[in-house]
Amino acid sequence: NYYQLIWSNVPFFTVPLARAHGKSFAHRSELRQAKRIVVKLGSAVVTRGDECGLALGFSHKYNVVAVLQNQGREMMIVTSGAVAFGKQRLRHEILLSQSVRQALHSGQNQLKDMSLPVLEARACAAAGQSGLMALYEAMFTQYSTCTAQILVTNLDFHDDQKRRNLNSTLHELLRMNIVPIINTNDAVVPPPEPNSNLQGVNVISIKDNDSLAARLAVEMRADLLIALSDVEGLYDSPPGSDDAKLLDTFYPGDQHSITYGTKSRVGIGGMEAKVKAALWALQGGTSVVIANGTHPKVTGHVITDIVEGKKVGTFFSEVKPAGPTVEQQTEMARSAGRTLASLEPEQRSDIICTLADLLTERKDEILSANKKDMEHAVSTGRLSPAMLKRLSLSSSKLNSLSIGLRQISVSSQDSVGRVLRRTRVANKLELEQITVPIGVLLVIFESRPDCLPQVSALAIASGNALLLKGGKEAANTNRILHELAQEALSIHGVKDAIQLVSTREEVEDLCHLEKMIDLIIPRGSSQLVRDIQRAAKSIPVLGHSEGICHVYVDHEASVDKAIKIIRDSKCDYPAACNAMETLLVHRDLLRTPLFDQIIDMLRTEHVKIHAGPKFASYLTFSPSEVKSLRTEYGDLECCIEVVDSMLEAVDHIHKYGSSHTDVIVTENEDTAEQFLQQLDSACVFWNASSRFADGYRFGLGAEVGISTARIHARGPVGLEGLLTTKWVLRGEGHTAADFSEQGSMTYLHENLPVAQVLPERRTTS
Amino acid sequence: NYYQLIWSNVPFFTVPLARAHGKSFAHRSELRQAKRIVVKLGSAVVTRGDECGLALGFSHKYNVVAVLQNQGREMMIVTSGAVAFGKQRLRHEILLSQSVRQALHSGQNQLKDMSLPVLEARACAAAGQSGLMALYEAMFTQYSTCTAQILVTNLDFHDDQKRRNLNSTLHELLRMNIVPIINTNDAVVPPPEPNSNLQGVNVISIKDNDSLAARLAVEMRADLLIALSDVEGLYDSPPGSDDAKLLDTFYPGDQHSITYGTKSRVGIGGMEAKVKAALWALQGGTSVVIANGTHPKVTGHVITDIVEGKKVGTFFSEVKPAGPTVEQQTEMARSAGRTLASLEPEQRSDIICTLADLLTERKDEILSANKKDMEHAVSTGRLSPAMLKRLSLSSSKLNSLSIGLRQISVSSQDSVGRVLRRTRVANKLELEQITVPIGVLLVIFESRPDCLPQVSALAIASGNALLLKGGKEAANTNRILHELAQEALSIHGVKDAIQLVSTREEVEDLCHLEKMIDLIIPRGSSQLVRDIQRAAKSIPVLGHSEGICHVYVDHEASVDKAIKIIRDSKCDYPAACNAMETLLVHRDLLRTPLFDQIIDMLRTEHVKIHAGPKFASYLTFSPSEVKSLRTEYGDLECCIEVVDSMLEAVDHIHKYGSSHTDVIVTENEDTAEQFLQQLDSACVFWNASSRFADGYRFGLGAEVGISTARIHARGPVGLEGLLTTKWVLRGEGHTAADFSEQGSMTYLHENLPVAQVLPERRTTS
Structure with a gap:
């Protein structure tokens, strides 16, 4: 159905898988096509993380690697975790070989308290390897998928003959629909540097498997390398600092903009090494996503999310897109929105009238863009007749749109900055409650492009910044209408207050921008509203999902x-x-x-x-x-x-x-x-x-919609539902202590008259 | 810290484990003490559910059975799932034994499509048993916990000698801190009735393991039986029907109030059999919880939740508590609240004045209850001096509380039913927007008992129903204050509009009553607010978590x-x-x-x-x-x-x-x-x-608080923040069609004067 269309612009299953053959993908949305995928599971993911149970879980729902394999992809796993596995196994063996009888007789708790010798990492790795493989096999057997174990050392990549052997073995396995599980052959490598990251056991540095995965991905010309560990991805400055931001996409050219921390959970340079490996793979033509595989998730899975193009972790891309990212768009909108809010009411009204004029003056451009969308919709046959009707614009539709906008421009005059309440708190201490814009609105609308100028006018009238996310099928119409809105906004220098979000962005990703967006308004089917209410956990959603x-x-x-x-x-x-x-x-x-x-x-x-x-x-x-x-x-x-x-x-x-x-x-x-x-x-x-x-x-x-919520706006929501209030207090150095028992002042709390303004005056045409 | 106190009234780890010895627990909160626990994992849980990975998961975080065992409890598992396990194994074997070469040569997809013979359930069970046990063992080994395999048939319970043998074996295992994994010995039982629930394989009816678990629990005098399957619990009528409600607690005497469906996912009578087994165990002195083990959960785990006393599934209890449940309280509050909202403003004001009077008239009672709380707090030494100060009431505090309430009673006069906007939509079609209460409020407050009358007065003034959840340390003071509030409410017959929630109820459970509660107002530390914002996903929370x-x-x-x-x-x-x-x-x-x-x-x-x-x-x-x-x-x-x-x-x-x-x-x-x-x-x-x-x-x-949210109320929130609006339209048979192009009417949209009332008039004392 249509909803599916805008939600994930192209349904997942209709995307043909494609081998990239040495050219990495330019955008996350293309990751859906990835045919050959290397999944690297860090030690933390395998031994501690919940994603382990989920990533490798033997339940039908969640062995996502097997699910992806069964979609016809060629999956390879680079696994860590043998050391931790082996540690537990050896510990168990040692306990059993100590006098079990003694332990049993002296009470059950002693088992736990018995001191253990320090275990050597390589021995642990050897002991753990078989258990780990048995687990993988059990998990894949559930899906009737075969696995194969490959142990390699870095040397295997340097020796040409060995490399060719490895390569042809792996290709043969892939051809036979078998998932290779690759690990470093830790038992035969030199002893590791001491490093007590992993619960007191000496471990082999985690770096090894990052570079192993990168090498393998390039060697096998994989389309995508997913590197999961217990870090979220790449930050622009050390995580935890005030300004640290997780990078959604990282371009090799941006490397100078990154400050690596001196300390991190994966040890000095841990992230740098990961990035180095990722860039190496990228250069070799494999797209890379670094993400956290240890977060519990109720729905979906980090690996599925990545392959579906969702904003998880950091995506490494060679091609820097021309336009701003959606985060940058939100920042631009918020900043311009603040200027918009501080304009005179007449100026905002002016902008709306200009937009109303443009809708009729530039009618031809709009209708020709709309014609393109209509033709495309008809040719693909994806839209129902009712939806086609909603998609189509006409000269008369534009005229009545324009008239509607003029009405909004009238009511915009007394919306922002209206005084709702005035109180003389004390002598020379006056309080006002005034209306102010809510901030940044995200409006998600289905095929109806006439929604765009209407919502834009309401946002301008109420001084709000606006992110618009329209349906893909109205892309051309929306683009021209948005250009006209920006043209109108520019007459008072606030062009950026309204942003059109790329059709490539996922609605669900937008719903997670809780620090950037203040209110989401879905305009469409009740299914759309329900899905967005579910997705937008920390952002209020204005709308109704049912009308009984x-x-x-x-x-x-x-x-x-x-x-x-x-x-x-x-x-x-x-x-x-x-x-x-x-x-x-x-x-x-x-x-x-x-x-x-x-x-x-x-x-x-x-x-x-x-x-x-x-x-x-x-x-x-x-x-x-x-x-x-x-x-x-x-x-x-x-x-x-x-x-x-x-x-x-x-x-x-x-x-x-x-x-x-x-x-x-x-x-x-x-x-x-x-x-x-x-x-x-x-x-x-x-x-x-x-x-x-x-x-x-x-x-x-x-x-903007009808709200069945019980707080804020209720029923049909116009301009007023896009406003909130702020309290302004003007004094002359008043302090709370002045009003204490020892103080010299008393509260008056005298109500002062407020100029009565009728809300949202309107005249009908 | 204090927060911990109210959140889970008694910290989990301080509860001593106790053997019930043949007496089931009266309330969920007592389940924390359960020492000997039988966990029954249904086939759906083991083979399909996410909880399987989580329940048995080998990650440190989530093998909750092992975690509980390591807390010193005696855990036993009754497992299903061998059939499904064996099915996959046999299928795999059959595939391999067919000409593998042929399959490999004719392409990878054929493997999936090859038709399989129908597999016999008992053979599957035998084949699956070993794999299942290996999995359990691997999962428990991670926690250095030993498991033991026990295969039983129903007959083992009927033969006295066999029963004694089984009993002593199990006791010996428990004594040795080993987790017994019990399954029916399906390979030696009579052939099952055909039943095609499980993906085309004949399965042995799931009923068997329910009664097995119940028998075992009683035989071993377990304190708690947790029966997990893919049903949520017991409903009062067939799930899916309009009125079906999941029962939180079920008392044997209530059995007549249940209507079992004729069909359910577990087959005819599936639920009835489960209930029968549960009641049998309950009669034998074991508490029972039936819950769904197949839901993915981000935090915690269904088994942990149950043992922590949270409201998951249906709890079977022999002792029916005297008071109403919190759901019943909410219903009573909503119903009385509707009457409260329809009273005359003077009557609401009257109630508040009465409460103000009672606070001073019944001073002695209040202060003596408060003294009890203070003494208890001092003797346990759990509260800091600052918190003790907040807990304590005095004659003068009560006086100023009473004065404050009189102020609220004045402002209550023009709150509910105030006309905010009047519009003549058309001839004889008039629209009004009026203020109405939000509905049911939940106010969670920390040690400050003076909060109770204040919030009650605000709720009464705004016509809202109110659930109050106070801290345990103020239990006596809160009880008397709540009694006084109800006494005041009774003068106009709306006693039940304010309910005090038992201190035994978990805050988190209350946050999940999204169909019953319209707004949550936490009054306490910013940590409290943050936690409640996190917990209350579908209910708006009014408050602020930070003040920078x-x-x-x-x-x-x-x-x-x-x-x-x-x-x-x-x-x-x-x-x-x-x-x-x-x-x-x-x-x-x-x-x-x-x-x-x-x-x-x-x-x-x-x-x-x-x-x-x-x-x-x-x-x-x-x-x-x-x-x-x-x-x-x-x-x-x-x-x-x-x-x-x-x-x-x-x-x-x-x-x-x-x-x-x-x-x-x-x-x-x-x-x-x-x-x-x-x-x-x-x-x-x-x-x-x-x-x-x-x-x-x-x-x-x-x-009621200070809100940093951007919608609804912002900044300090008084009466107005507890109101919403509704639209009232009065016509004479007007229809939308009257206004169409063919219609006879036109919109006037004429603003009518609204009697200007200053918001929340206040005089200071």
């Missing part, structure tokens, strides 16, 4: 109004979130002409009826009974249920509704007012169609 | 004001979140008397000074250089940094601040206004101490 709206017809309802409202609520636009899904009918109406008229009308309109359990029990024959009273049909279908009273209707809605919009139809004002008071939904209507729950119909101008 | 406040002294500052404000901001109460942490000084001030006076004052006040990098570069000698410019000292310490201009100060604060409260000291009004405008913090002050950032000082009455 009810119309309750009271026994004192007017026949005409009931019929009119039910028809409009269900049939005006059944796919809308504010369409009726459940019709609640007062029991007394059941055997009345009104009820028959309702049913007749629904039949005439081809609405499929489902019966709620109570309704079904009233009928001798009945329509299909509902599976759940919480269904959002989004189509010409609805559920009918019977209630005994208005209060039962309220209870029903509280229990099964989504607090979006609910309607009562009655002529009894008391009943209506009770319903309106008691019902806890964002919109509660009396004798009006649920379809009025809409920012434009409410008179808010364009809306 | 700055005072910027401009080169045009007044000497007196600067000294006064810096002293007050840093020294008035250094531990407060609104205390100054970084002093920014204009460069031109460096060699002036003002600067010397500042330094002298800080020295006199014993403030330890850290130098920012730029400041340090100006000095020949320098105080210790800061590690990070983002430090919250919370003590008589601060950082001093030099900036070249007001704008650089703004940049510094944007970069290193926490957007809490920042101050400029200057006599230049233009500079000040620019600073106030440009700086993006919740509170920005000119010539006033940062300590004014406080709800009471702002004139908001009591505050």
Whole structure:
């Protein structure tokens, strides 16, 4: 479906695998094509990390290496961890060979406390190798995948004959669909330098396997080398310092911009050595990602994430892209946004009017870009007719867009910096609460390109910086519309306040920029909203994922109004979130002409009826009974249920509704007012169609969405939902101590008048 | 530290392990004491689940069974999964024995496609047993823990001699600190009924291992049986139906309240059999928890969670507690809260005044309860002097609390139902936006019991239902204060709107009640706030985790004001979140008397000074250089940094601040206004101490906290932050279609006057 399209721009499985043949990939999104992949698992990953269990785990879900292999890729593993494995094994053997009887007789705890001799790393490696291999084999056997063990030393790469032998063996294994598991033959290398990183055991420096993996990747002309250890990736300065930033992508030319720390968890120079190995592989034509393999993750897996092109760890790329990264775009937007917020209201209004003008003046450019997108969409056949309609722009659409923008420009005049409250806290100490922009907004929208100028105008009016992430299928239209928005912004020098994010960026990655983005507004299917709510754990999301709206017809309802409202609520636009899904009918109406008229009308309109359990029990024959009273049909279908009273209707809605919009139809004002008071939904209507729950119909101008959240904005959200407040206090050297018992001042807390401004004035065209 | 105390009321490691000896535990929190534990791993857990890798995982972090064993518990595992294991093994063998050459020559994909004979379950079990055991052994060897294999049949329990043999063998193993791994000896049992649950292989019904585990647990007098499969636990009606609720605790007497489904993933009656086995074990004196072992989890582990008393799966208990569960409390609170919201404002105000009266009238009761808590705290010596001070109440504290409550009662008059906006949408179609309560609040507070009446009053004033979770050390004081709050609420029949959650409940469990709680407000240390923000993924949290406040002294500052404000901001109460942490000084001030006076004052006040990098570069000698410019000292310490201009100060604060409260000291009004405008913090002050950032000082009455979030409430939050809005539309049968091109109506969107009410009027005492 379409959602899949924007989420991961091209579905994973449709990407053809491709051998890079000595040319590394330019962008993370291309990593999906990688056919031959070397995965290097550091000692920390194999012995300590959770990713070990997950990376190599024998469960069906998580042996991702086997899964990738079964996708037709050629996977190779370079493993560490034999030393740690062997250590445990030897320790166990030593314990057993000491007098077990003695240990058993003197109590169970002694086993743990017995002192152990210091174990030699090479012996440990030898002892651990077999256990490690057995484990790998068990894990791959689950997938009917064979593994093969290869032990190498660095010398094997220097001797040409040995190198050729190794090469042809590995190629033969790959050809036979066998996963080679490669490790250094530690038992036959010279004794290592003492190094007590790993729990008191002398280990062979971790550096060895990094360079081994790099050499192997280049030798085998692998497309991708994934090097997992317990570091996140490459930072621009020593991790932990105030300014240290994890580099998403590293270009060989940028090496001077890196400051390596003098200390790190992997020892002096550990990261430098990793980078050296990575650059070496990159030069040899293999793309490299360095990432942390020891983080527990609920969904997915670091290796899968990397191969799916997600922003995990540091990606090494030879090709520096022309444009800024999304992080740079966010920084630019925030900075320009601050200037935008400090402009005069007239200037912001000015920008919006300019954009409105541009939409009509540059109509031809826009429509020709839109035509390209339409043609492409038609030729690929990926979009449904409804979606094609949403994608298409027309001269008249642009005109009404332009008119809408002018309305927003009017209401922008008194939005930012409005004084909401003034208090004289004490003599010469005055407090103001004023409206300010929220900061940086991320708006994710599906194929509708007209969303772009609307949302841009709302962001400009409210002084917010804006990141726009549109669907790939509207790429051309979005590009020109964004250019026009920037053109309008430039008249007051704030061009960068609105940024269009590249279609290559993953929505999920954007949802993780919690230090940079203040509010996410998804505009699209409820599936999109739900997925983004899930992905954006630390950033608030404004929107609604469900619209289960009810119309309750009271026994004192007017026949005409009931019929009119039910028809409009269900049939005006059944796919809308504010369409009726459940019709609640007062029991007394059941055997009345009104009820028959309702049913007749629904039949005439081809609405499929489902019966709620109570309704079904009233009928001798009945329509299909509902599976759940919480269904959002989004189509010409609805559920009918019977209630005994208005209060039962309220209870029903509280229990099964989504607090979006609910309607009562009655002529009894008391009943209506009770319903309106008691019902806890964002919109509660009396004798009006649920379809009025809409920012434009409410008179808010364009809306950024409808919120079913209970804090901040609720219901249709216009300009005001994009504002927050700040407190400004002006004094003359006042201190809290002045107000203490010994102090000379007392609090007045006198409310001062605030110039009353009606919120979001609007005139309709 | 204290936080640890409230978080998991009694630290895990201090609980002595205890044999229950035939008496099951009454409450989940007692499961921590369980010494002898049987863990039953269903086939789904062993073969499919992630928990398998985690449950048995060979990483140090996650072989939780071994970890529990090493804590001194006696762990036993009842395992399934041999069939699935054997299936894969046999499949592999069959493949290899078919012409491998042929497969290799005809391409790699054929291996996967080759058809396989149907495998017999018992043969699979026999073939899989050895592999499964090898895996368990490898996993436990990592922890230097021995395992032993026991194969049993149901008959072994019926024959007395066999049962005694089994019993003594198991006891001997436990005595030797060895973990027995028990499985049914499937190879020697009668052929199973066909059942194609498990990927086309005939399996032995999963029921067997449930009853085996129960029998074994009772036979061995285990304290706890943890039965993990792929079902969440016991539901009160078939899972998936509208009303199905997972039971947190199940009492044998409640069995009639359960409706078993006719179908479930584990086959007809699967759950019933599980429950039967569980009840059998419970009757035998073993506590039981049924839970899902196949969910991936980032932190912790289902087994650990269960043993820590967290709400995972269904806990079987013989003792039904007297009070309601926390879920029932939430339901009661929400329902009574709705009534509270529909009361007249005067009635809510009335309740608050009554509570204010009760605080003074029943002073003696309160103080004597508080005395008990104080004595207990002193005797255990767990609280620091500062915390003891916060815990203690006095007659005068109660008086001022009572005065504060009367102020809240005044402001409560115009809070709920206030009309914020009125619009004539069209002829006879009128829209109102009115304030309504948020819903159910959860307030978590540390030792300060005076928080309870304050927060209660704010909740009553705003018509919200309230769950209170206080610290254990204030249990007696909180109980009496809560009783008084309920007494006050009863005068208008809404007693249940405020609920005190038992100290036994885990904060983390409460954070997961996302369908029941609308807003969480933690009141306590920033560590508490951070932990709750992490735990409460789907519920918004109102609060701030950091307060890095700055005072910027401009080169045009007044000497007196600067000294006064810096002293007050840093020294008035250094531990407060609104205390100054970084002093920014204009460069031109460096060699002036003002600067010397500042330094002298800080020295006199014993403030330890850290130098920012730029400041340090100006000095020949320098105080210790800061590690990070983002430090919250919370003590008589601060950082001093030099900036070249007001704008650089703004940049510094944007970069290193926490957007809490920042101050400029200057006599230049233009500079000040620019600073106030440009700086993006919740509170920005000119010539006033940062300590004014406080709800009471702002004139908001009591505050529920200070928010550094950017949406909803920002800065000090009073009554208004506990309100949201709803939209009320009143029509006469209006439909959206009336306004279409063919329709007869047009939008007016005329703003109607709203009676202006000043927000939160307050008079000071």
